[in-house]
Amino acid sequence: LRGESHPEINPKTTISHIAIYGAGIMGSGIVQVAAQSGYQVTLWDVTQANIDSGIHAIRTSLSKIARKTGQPADWVQSILTRISSTTDQLAACASADLVIEAVVENLSIKQDLLSHLDTVAKPTCIFATNTSSLLVADVAAKLNDERRQRTVALHFFNPVAVMKLVEIAYMDGTDPALLALLKAWVLDIGKVPVLCRDTPGFIVNRLLVPYNIEARQLVERGDATIEDVDTAMKLGAGYPMGPFELMDMTGLDTGYHIMKAWYGAAPGLAKDPRFKPSPEMEQMISSGYLGRKSGRGYYVYD
Numbered sequence: 001l002r003g004e005s006h007p008e009i010n011p012k013t014t015i016s017h018i019a020i021y022g023a024g025i026m027g028s029g030i031v032q033v034a035a036q037s038g039y040q041v042t043l044w045d046v047t048q049a050n051i052d053s054g055i056h057a058i059r060t061s062l063s064k065i066a067r068k069t070g071q072p073a074d075w076v077q078s079i080l081t082r083i084s085s086t087t088d089q090l091a092a093c094a095s096a097d098l099v100i101e102a103v104v105e106n107l108s109i110k111q112d113l114l115s116h117l118d119t120v121a122k123p124t125c126i127f128a129t130n131t132s133s134l135l136v137a138d139v140a141a142k143l144n145d146e147r148r149q150r151t152v153a154l155h156f157f158n159p160v161a162v163m164k165l166v167e168i169a170y171m172d173g174t175d176p177a178l179l180a181l182l183k184a185w186v187l188d189i190g191k192v193p194v195l196c197r198d199t200p201g202f203i204v205n206r207l208l209v210p211y212n213i214e215a216r217q218l219v220e221r222g223d224a225t226i227e228d229v230d231t232a233m234k235l236g237a238g239y240p241m242g243p244f245e246l247m248d249m250t251g252l253d254t255g256y257h258i259m260k261a262w263y264g265a266a267p268g269l270a271k272d273p274r275f276k277p278s279p280e281m282e283q284m285i286s287s288g289y290l291g292r293k294s295g296r297g298y299y300v301y302d
């Protein structure tokens with residue numbers, strides 16, 4: 001059943017209002033694609049400034065798509081009207097059918113957020129985490145049994161407006177009917193779902209993180225330059241970006257948090273020396289060289 005597609009399911013009969021927590025690159029991207037596909041979305045973040053910056057990113061991305069695809073003048077605005085926002089954590093999810101958290105990659109922050117929302121969310125509301133590295137079981141650890149059974153990962157990729165994949169990660173005992181509904185929802189927002197058991201990094205990051213680490217070690221050993229590694233992987237392996245360009249885009253802090261979490265406690269990966277951040281990486285993080293978003297990572301940005 002997990003591998004089947006379910007063309008008979010119309011996700012809009014079950015999911016109409018979505019609450020998304022976190023207005024960063026991933027959260028705002030998820031808000032955008034959901035609103036673009038006709039869903040009512042509420043965006044929550046701690047400060048109005050964070051929300052404003054997320055909405056600004058959505059408007060910019062939608063305007064780019066509108067220009068490219070020749071949409072009518074009111075297209076961007078018609079999508080933005082489906083998006084509301086608030087800094088009131090509980091109010092955001094009170095009428096939601098699906099909650100997606102895309103807050104900072106910190107286990108206790110995610111656990112506390114979801115358990116707080118659990119007190120007001122509808123019993124039928126589905127909880128999803130966009131975690132890049134943590135286990136769904138750990139993120140859901142403070143939820144009651146009923147909610148835990150309705151909790152999965154919906155893992156999107158950066159830039160969300162462009163990347164077609166969504167990983168759906170499930171725990172032992174997740175209801176196949178819930179997975180069928182979420183697969184239909186992912187298809188409805190114009191993405192392609194893949195399923196994965198609840199395992200560190202799911203599919204993509206489990207392969208991508210060691211690849212990025214090997215690239216960094218090549219450079220740290222002095223075997224090749226950053227530019228040559230990026231050129232090699234683009235022209236020799238057909239990747240759209242080299243590993244250093246990609247790490248700059250996804251954020252060095254994201255990779256750093258994943259490595260620390262895996263080195264610290266991930267099943268089968270803890271204490272694996274590959275995942276111990278190198279002194280060079282620690283230095284970049286403490287200097288604030290986080291990639292594109294901070295203006296400097298492996299490369300310098302205007």
Ligand code: 3HC
Pocket residue numbers: 061062064065068131132156157158159161162163205208240241246250254
């Ligand atoms: N919104 C709307 N459209 C966008 C966009 C955005 N934010 N960003 C790019 N686009 C569009 C452009 O308009 C362009 O459209 P066109 O081809 O019709 O003109 C198209 O996407 C390609 O963009 P560009 O021409 O600017 O640049 P590229 O051709 O270099 O593509 C890229 C950019 C899509 C980012 C491509 O380089 C790529 O696929 N890179 C790899 C991305 C990747 O691997 N992401 C996964 C990261 S891992 C992750 O997210 C997991 C997390 O847990 C860490």
